Structures are given as C-alpha cells and as structure tokens.
Amino acid sequence: MKQKRSLLEKAAAVPHMVWVALFILGPLVFVLYFAFTDTRGKFTFTNIELLSSYSHIFLLSICFALVATAICLLLGYPLAFVMARAKPSRQKLLMIMLMLPMWISLLIRTYSLMTLLDNGGLVNSLLVKMGFSPVTMIGTGGAVILGMVYDFLPYMVLPIYTSITKLDRKYMEAAADLGCNSIQTLFRVTLPLTVPGIVSGITMVFVPSISTFYISQKLGGGNFDLIGDTIERQFKYPSTYHVGAAISLVMMILILISIAVMNRFSDGDGEEMIV
Amino acid sequence: MNNKLIELRSISKSFDGEQILCAIDLDIHDKEFVTLLGPSGCGKTTTLRIIGGFETPDMGDVLFDGVRINDIPPHKRQVNTVFQKYALFPHLNVYDNVAFGLRLQKVPEDEIRERVREMLVMTGLKGFEARKPTTLSGGQQQRVAIARALINRPRVLLLDEPLGALDLKLRKDMQNELKRIQKATGITFVYVTHDQEEALSMSDTVVVMADGKIQQIGTPTDIYNEPVNAFVADFIGESNILDGVMLSDKKARFAGQVFDCLDGGFAENEPVDIVIRPEDVDVVAPEKGMLVGDVSSVTFKGDYYEIIVDIKGFKWMIETSDYVAPAARIGLYIEPDAIHVMKKSEYSGKFGDYSTFSEEMEHLSDPTIGTEEEDDAE
Numbered sequence: 218m219k220q221k222r223s224l225l226e227k228a229a230a231v232p233h234m235v236w237v238a239l240f241i242l243g244p245l246v247f248v249l250y251f252a253f254t255d256t257r258g259k260f261t262f263t264n265i266e267l268l269s270s271y272s273h274i275f276l277l278s279i280c281f282a283l284v285a286t287a288i289c290l291l292l293g294y295p296l297a298f299v300m301a302r303a304k305p306s307r308q309k310l311l312m313i314m315l316m317l318p319m320w321i322s323l324l325i326r327t328y329s330l331m332t333l334l335d336n337g338g339l340v341n342s343l344l345v346k347m348g349f350s351p352v353t354m355i356g357t358g359g360a361v362i363l364g365m366v367y368d369f370l371p372y373m374v375l376p377i378y379t380s381i382t383k384l385d386r387k388y389m390e391a392a393a394d395l396g397c398n399s400i401q402t403l404f405r406v407t408l409p410l411t412v413p414g415i416v417s418g419i420t421m422v423f424v425p426s427i428s429t430f431y432i433s434q435k436l437g438g439g440n441f442d443l444i445g446d447t448i449e450r451q452f453k454y455p456s457t458y459h460v461g462a463a464i465s466l467v468m469m470i471l472i473l474i475s476i477a478v479m480n481r482f483s484d485g486d487g488e489e490m491i492v
Numbered sequence: 493m494n495n496k497l498i499e500l501r502s503i504s505k506s507f508d509g510e511q512i513l514c515a516i517d518l519d520i521h522d523k524e525f526v527t528l529l530g531p532s533g534c535g536k537t538t539t540l541r542i543i544g545g546f547e548t549p550d551m552g553d554v555l556f557d558g559v560r561i562n563d564i565p566p567h568k569r570q571v572n573t574v575f576q577k578y579a580l581f582p583h584l585n586v587y588d589n590v591a592f593g594l595r596l597q598k599v600p601e602d603e604i605r606e607r608v609r610e611m612l613v614m615t616g617l618k619g620f621e622a623r624k625p626t627t628l629s630g631g632q633q634q635r636v637a638i639a640r641a642l643i644n645r646p647r648v649l650l651l652d653e654p655l656g657a658l659d660l661k662l663r664k665d666m667q668n669e670l671k672r673i674q675k676a677t678g679i680t681f682v683y684v685t686h687d688q689e690e691a692l693s694m695s696d697t698v699v700v701m702a703d704g705k706i707q708q709i710g711t712p713t714d715i716y717n718e719p720v721n722a723f724v725a726d727f728i729g730e731s732n733i734l735d736g737v738m739l740s741d742k743k744a745r746f747a748g749q750v751f752d753c754l755d756g757g758f759a760e761n762e763p764v765d766i767v768i769r770p771e772d773v774d775v776v777a778p779e780k781g782m783l784v785g786d787v788s789s790v791t792f793k794g795d796y797y798e799i800i801v802d803i804k805g806f807k808w809m810i811e812t813s814d815y816v817a818p819a820a821r822i823g824l825y826i827e828p829d830a831i832h833v834m835k836k837s838e839y840s841g842k843f844g845d846y847s848t849f850s851e852e853m854e855h856l857s858d859p860t861i862g863t864e865e866e867d868d869a870e
Contacts, residue, residue, distance in 0.1 A: 390579065396593050398567055406581060410583055412583075
C-alpha cells in the first residue's frame with residue numbers, strides 16, 4: 218500500500234490541497250464555528266435550538282425540491298430514452314439543444330423566464346391578444362418549480378442518457394425474445410438496469426433545487442421563503458451569521474443523508490456512481 | 493422428423509451495402525438438431541437472427557409451420573434464443589431470470605415455482621436460485637441461459653455460439669449435455685458455430701455456409717465424406733485438394749497418374765477437384781507406392797503422426813500411426829474409395845496443399861515436452 222512517491226508527484230498535488238484547504242475545509246470550519254457560538258464567541262446550542270422555528274421553511278423547500286425532481290425525472294427519462302435511441306446525427310442535434318441553455322448563465326435564464334411569466338410578460342400579452350384573460354403566473358409556487366425544472370433538467374437527462382447508451386442492446390433483445398413487447402421491455406429491463414443513472418440524476422437535480430435562493434426570489438415574487446433565501450438573508454448581517462451557519466449545517470446534513478439514501482438504491486448493481 | 497417447421501425462402505440481407513446473405517434456402521424439420529457452420533462473416537448469425545426476428549430480410553420469406561412470419565416481432569414468435577454472451581439480466585437472480593418468460597405469460601406463481609425447479613434440476617443448477625448472474629462462472633451462466641430459454645417450451649431453440657466462451661473440457665461436457673437436453677425435450681435446435689468438430693459431433697444436419705451462401709446441407713457423415721466443393725472439404729477436417737481430370741466414370745487423373753475411383757457421372761475429360769483425406773492414405777515402401785515423395789516434416793500427434801510429403805512440389809498431409817523419418821522417401825497407396833471427386837467451383841484452387849500449413853503449437857506452453865525431435869521447420 219505504502220509506496221514512496223517522488224517529490225514531483227507530491228508537488229503536483231499541492232495546488233489542489235491548497236484549494237481544498239482554502240475554499241472547502243476553511244469555510245466548513247467557519248460554518249461549524251458560527252453554528253455553535255453566540256455573538257460574543259461563546260459556545261452555545263441556542264442557534265440549533267432556534268431552528269425549530271424554521272421547520273416550515275425546511276418542509277417547503279423539501280417539497281418544492283421533491284416536486285421539481287419528480288417532474289425532471291418524468292420529463293427527463295423519456296427524453297434521455299429518445300435521445301439514446303435516435304440516429305447518431307439526430308443524437309448530436311438533441312444533445313446540443315439540451316446543452317445550449319447551459320452555456321448561458323443561470324441568472325440570465327431565470328430572468329428570461331421572468332419576462333415570459335410576468336403579469337405584463339410575453340405569455341400574458343399573447344393570451345390577451347388571443348382574447349383570453351391574463352393569468353397570474355409570476356409569484357406562484359408553479360413558477361418557482363417551473364424555474365427549477367427549466368434550470369436543472371439537463372442534470373437529470375445527462376446521467377440517464379449515459380446509462381441508457383451504455384446499456385448493451387442484447388438485454389433488450391433477450392427481453393423481446395422471452396416475450397416482452399417494447400413497453401414491458403422498458404419497465405422490466407431498461408428501467409431497472411438504468412437505476413444508477415436515475416439515482417445520480419435525482420441527486421444532481423435535488424441538491425441544487427433544495428439549496429437554490431435565486432429562483433424562488435425572482436420567480437416566487439418574495440412569496441416563498443426557501444432555505445436558500447433564509448440562509449442568504451441571515452448572512453447579510455453579522456449578528457445573524459450564527460443562525461445562518463446553523464441552518465447551513467443542518468441543510469448540509471440533510472443533503473448528505475438524502476445522497477446516502479439514494480446510493481443505497483443503486484447498491485448491489487456494482488455500478489460506479491457519480492457524486 | 494419429416495414435417496418442415498421453419499422454411500427460409502431465398503432470403504437476402506445486406507448491411508450498409510454489404511451483402512451478408514444471398515438468396516438462402518433452408519428447411520428445418522421438427523425435432524431436428526441443425527447446425528449452421530461457417531467461418532466468421534459467413535452469415536450464419538444473421539440467418540439465426542432472422543429466424544429469431546431480430547433482423548428482417550431484405551428479400552425472401554420466413555415461414556413457420558407454413559405461415560409467413562417476416563413481420564412478426566420476436567416476442568410473438570414460438571422461438572427462444574440462447575445468446576452468444578448469455579445476456580442474463582444482471583438485476584435479477586437466477587430464479588427470476590429463469591421465471592422471466594413465464595411471468596410475462598401470466599403463469600400462476602405456483603406453477604412457475606414448479607417449472608423453474610424442474611428446469612434448474614435439468615440444467616444442474618439446483619441451489620443457485622438466489623445467486624446473481626455476475627457471481628456465476630461461465631458454465632453456470634450458460635446453463636441459466638439455456639434454462640431461461642427452454643422454460644418457455646419453445647418450438648425452436650436458437651443457440652448462437654453458446655459454448656464459445658467456455659474452455660475446451662467444459663465445452664465437451666456441455667456439448668453432450670445440450671444433445672441430451674435436445675433429445676429429452678424434443679425441441680428443434682438451431683445451433684450456430686464456427687467449430688466444425690462441435691458441428692459434426694452434435695448435429696443431425698449440418699449447414700455449411702460461406703460468403704452468405706449455403707455451400708452444403710447434409711448429415712455430418714455426408715458433409716465429411718462427400719463434400720461438394722473445395723471450401724467444404726477444406727473447412728471440415730483436413731483435406732488434400734488436387735486438380736484433376738475425370739477421364740471417364742471411375743477413372744481420374746491427378747498428380748500425374750491415373751487412379752481408379754468410385755465416382756462417376758462427369759463429362760469425359762471434365763476438370764474436377766479431387767479430395768483425399770489425410771487418414772485415408774497408406775504409407776508404403778517407395779517401390780510399392782502409387783505416388784512417391786519426400787517427407788518434409790513429421791509431427792507427433794499422440795495417437796498418430798502428421799506427415800507432410802512433397803510429391804512433385806505439391807505438399808500432401810498424411811496421418812499415419814507408423815513413424816516415418818523426416819527426409820525419407822516414401823510411397824503412398826490410395827484405395828479407390830478414398831478418392832472423392834468434386835465439381836469445379838468458385839473455391840477451386842483457393843485451398844490447395846499444405847506448403848503454407850502452420851502447425852498449431854500445442855506443446856509450446858509445456859516445458860516438459862522437447863520440440864527438437866519435431867522437425868516442423870518449414
């Protein structure tokens with residue numbers, strides 16, 4: 218196990234170590250410190266105890282993230298399936314269409330959704346022109362979830378697409394041979410064998426959805442306070458750093474638990490997992 | 493045995509402009525063990541996939557029990573397949589893999605339990621129910637694949653090089669076992685292989701294929717003793733294939749001599765290919781031989797010696813149980829029934845003598861066997 222590494226090999230790892238120490242370990246230590254101290258720097262549990270008053274925010278965030286993840290999965294799996302089964306040239310085109318929005322900043326994409334959904338926005342003016350009455354979309358929970366789905370859908374599609382393309386065609390042929398029609402093949406063979414892709418897709422959508430603050434602020438019109446918004450607000454003033462740190466810590470633990478639970482699902486297949 | 497179960501009627505298929513099958517005609521009878529034999533790229537696997545429904549022919553018809561099934565998808569055919577690399581479902585254990593087909597047919601669970609048990613006993617897999625396929629050896633996976641296909645009681649079982657991934661001894665055992673299963677179940681087997689020995693030892697009927705065409709259909713003995721052309725003669729077993737002329741019925745001239753033979757029905761002075769199997773040639777003293785040549789190499793093969801003899805520049809292969817010294821001058825004696833005459837074909841001249849024969853060095857990895865006495869330098 219213990220092999221002597223050359224000086225150069227050690228030196229090559231230094232920049233990464235410095236990076237990890239400065240930007241990952243350091244902030245974590247600060248979060249831990251603030252979460253367990255009061256404004257005078259004394260050790261305390263009051264910040265954690267205070268969190269019970271935020272439980273409705275946690276619940277709301279989890280609900281929004283779950284709904285967004287579920288919609289992403291329902292939209293993403295068929296899309297990934299169609300992409301993986303398309304002709305190579307068509308596959309490339311679909312892939313570019315999926316990736317193109319990701320080359321644009323998340324902020325700009327969210328703003329563009331705002332202009333679409335606003336009360337005087339594109340969709341509503343179109344509705345009015347067609348003789349319908351305008352619909353309030355901005356500021357609703359639906360708008361927030363739409364924003365999450367729109368922003369994070371590619372993270373669901375890509376891992377599933379990869380796992381479907383990697384799946385050997387022989388399994389589908391074996392299923393057909395044993396009497397499966399194409400729908401039975403999908404549910405009995407393709408879906409179970411692409412669980413690792415589904416799991417990493419769910420994780421990659423759920424984690425940013427539960428921690429987002431920008432989407433809920435811009436599309437929720439301030440009506441929805443999610444964990445991300447709460448944390449952001451706490452860190453605006455030094456006096457509330459401590460509560461903000463405590464919320465961050467609990468959210469981190471929540472995310473770690475959900476990832477651990479998700480990974481249990483793909484266990485036993487021996488497939489390697491992203492995350 | 494006599495009713496046709498599957499009929500292929502002038503089937504053609506090409507991939508990316510490359511012709512894989514050219515107008516194949518084939519009848520497969522009920523309860524028959526048919527082997528499609530040929531080198532890689534000859535179209536044997538494509539033929540199997542057309543019967544299974546995984547490919548549709550560009551031209552021609554596939555008939556099953558007299559009904560055209562070209563457009564019937566695989567899951568509606570009374571055919572099951574044992575795939576080349578087994579294709580067992582990795583997310584299911586052995587029991588669920590075997591039960592897969594029955595569950596789709598909505599067979600009651602108790603009946604499934606009984607039939608799976610029966611199948612696992614027949615394939616020697618009792619006690620493996622809960623194991624995942626990835627934890628099984630190649631031979632065990634093979635058995636699961638057979639059990640998974642046979643449990644559906646198909647009319648026809650298609651096997652695509654099912655023993656290719658197994659080592660030699662296990663292969664021999666599995667050959668016997670497959671034959672036993674086929675006899676016990678009475679199911680028609682269509683077996684694809686490139687291994688001529690496997691084909692000869694297992695099949696009722698061998699279909700030799702090359703270049704997308706069927707070269708010969710016959711029993712193993714027919715194929716071996718009466719090959720129709722130089723390709724079949726060369727592919728099945730070892731053969732000396734000579735250019736000859738049929739002077740009249742039962743008189744053939746080759747290697748500069750006139751021989752008595754048993755074949756007839758050719759035109760006078762028709763050019764033909766002559767096949768003589770290495771084991772059918774007797775080694776005699778030079779003065780008694782019909783042909784005389786110099787031994788250019790001798791290889792010990794265990795129960796026989798493989799001798800390459802140079803006769804007027806043509807290298808013959810001869811198998812004999814008597815030792816002959818390298819470089820010795822020997823005579824060859826050929827009985828009339830050892831001479832097989834074939835019509836000229838597109839393969840004439842492609843397979844000739846053994847001057848470029850490269851010996852499989854079976855002893856190479858065994859340090860206890862010396863190679864000095866084996867004069868196989870060519």
